[in-house]
Amino acid sequence: GAGVSQSPRYKVAKRGQDVALRCDPISGHVSLFWYQQALGQGPEFLTYFQNEAQLDKSGLPSDRFFAERPEGSVSTLKIQRTQQEDSAVYLCASSLGGESYNEQFFGPGTRLTVL
Amino acid sequence: TQLLEQSPQFLSIQEGENLTVYCNSSSVFSSLQWYRQEPGEGPVLLVTVVTGGEVKKLKRLTFQFGDARKDSSLHITAAQPGDTGLYLCADIIQGAQKLVFGQGTRLTINP
Numbered sequence: 313g314a315g316v317s318q319s320p321r322y323k324v325a326k327r328g329q330d331v332a333l334r335c336d337p338i339s340g341h342v343s344l345f346w347y348q349q350a351l352g353q354g355p356e357f358l359t360y361f362q363n364e365a366q367l368d369k370s371g372l373p374s375d376r377f378f379a380e381r382p383e384g385s386v387s388t389l390k391i392q393r394t395q396q397e398d399s400a401v402y403l404c405a406s407s408l409g410g411e412s413y414n415e416q417f418f419g420p421g422t423r424l425t426v427l
Numbered sequence: 428t429q430l431l432e433q434s435p436q437f438l439s440i441q442e443g444e445n446l447t448v449y450c451n452s453s454s455v456f457s458s459l460q461w462y463r464q465e466p467g468e469g470p471v472l473l474v475t476v477v478t479g480g481e482v483k484k485l486k487r488l489t490f491q492f493g494d495a496r497k498d499s500s501l502h503i504t505a506a507q508p509g510d511t512g513l514y515l516c517a518d519i520i521q522g523a524q525k526l527v528f529g530q531g532t533r534l535t536i537n538p
Contacts, residue, residue: 318437334464343524354431354515354528355470361487368523403469413458413519 314338316419318404324425333389333422335404342409344387345416346379348400359404361387362409394426405407429454431516431529439535440506447502448532455496459523464531466515470508475519505537 317336347355357371363384381387405416430453462470478491489502519528
């Protein structure tokens with residue numbers, strides 16, 4: 313498949329544990345986005361990369377959240393010392409990038425449950 | 428901060444019926460998008476509307492953008508079980524590249 317893939321699809325963590333969520337964007341897509349979707353809500357923006365540069369991290373809810381894309385392709389969202397309020401679906405999206413807006417294609421998400 | 432309100436929050440109807448769902452913004456939309464999200468999947472783009480008063484059709488789905496570009500509606504004719512899902516509206520934040528979403532309308536079509 314040529315779509316956005318995410319792993320793991322499901323993650324259960326005990327409160328206080330660190331987790332790492334992976335996103336493989338569509339090949340050749342320059343821009344990569346992370347969104348958080350709480351139960352019964354729409355997605356909320358977390359952060360945005362253009363190639364390896366993190367251009368916007370205004371949506372990250374606390375300094376426990378960290379994202380990286382070191383080689384401009386795969387990205388990892390890391391959450392340190394997880395809390396129950398971190399339980400949500402984390403969606404990754406990628407797009408062709410460029411100065412004007414291009415369609416974002418979403419992955420299936422990682423469902424994180426913090427006990 | 429822009430707020431997108433979608434109504435109704437939940438809608439359950441029988442196969443074959445028509446329905447309309449709504450999206451209202453606290454400020455003028457830059458460009459409005461409608462998505463459908465099925466359980467366990469990411470949102471999939473249905474349509475983008477840019478011009479006030481614009482109407483777009485996608486098979487049995489009709490999308491209307493308000494003249495003042497602060498509201499939109501999605502009308503489904505003769506709903507089918509395959510239309511079941513979470514319908515999300517979103518605004519494209521120009522320059523910032525990101526999307527701002529409403530909370531969604533969860534639609535269930537019963538056979």
